[in-house]
Amino acid sequence: MxxxxxxxxxxxxxxxxxxxxxxxxxxxxxxxxxxxxxxxxxxxxxxxxxxxxxxxxxxxxxxxxxxxxxxxxxxxxxxxxxxxxPELLDLLAAAETLLAATGAAVALCPNYGTDATTNTEKEVPR
Missing domain, CATH: 1.10.10.10 (Winged helix-like DNA-binding domain superfamily/Winged helix DNA-binding domain)
Structure with missing residues (x-):
């Protein structure tokens, strides 16, 4: 690891x-x-x-x-x-708020979403 x-x-x-x-x-x-x-x-x-x-x-x-x-x-x-x-609590809360606002968009992201490959060599589009 x-x-x-x-x-x-x-x-x-x-x-x-x-x-x-x-x-x-x-x-x-x-x-x-x-x-x-x-x-x-x-x-x-x-x-x-x-x-x-x-x-x-x-x-x-x-x-x-x-x-x-x-x-x-x-x-x-x-x-x-x-x-x-304690600022980490704020960051985690902000992440929850952002996830609620974006809905499934992050989970569906082809690069980092829940179905994305774990290949670290994958090139990210720019």
Whole structure:
């Protein structure tokens, strides 16, 4: 599995935005962020709720943490994760509003929609 990487050192705000949206582009990472919007959780909680392997959930939480979107609060032998910034709640809410406004248009997108191929070599029309 790929690890999240911060934007390249170009200093471009566009690069940072690309890194932000890339960090949320994976369905599991987005599900974790949405779950953490409701309150903190341990990896074990997320495993139970998402039905995924512990190693998978841990890797995705680490990606979100590396990107500065999630923070951990150690308590004894456990770590409770939460969203690092309340602005992420605003971004998730704005995404829900946009999806409601566009209806099925995003899901039908030939490049990124639910039926799009997962071939990363696919060229996107400009």
């Amino acid at each position: 790929e690890r999240c990487l911060a934007a390249s050192g170009t200093g471009s705000s566009l690069d940072a935005a690309v890194a932000l949206f890339h960090s949320l582009s994976d369905g599991t990472r987005l599900a974790i962020a949405r779950r953490l919007a409701g309150g903190e959780a341990r990896v074990a909680d997320l495993v139970g709720e998402l039905g995924l392997a512990q190693s998978t959930v841990s890797a995705h939480v680490a990606c979100l943490r590396d990107c500065g979107l999630v923070v951990g609060r150690p308590q004894g032998r456990q770590v409770f994760y939460s969203l690092a910034r």
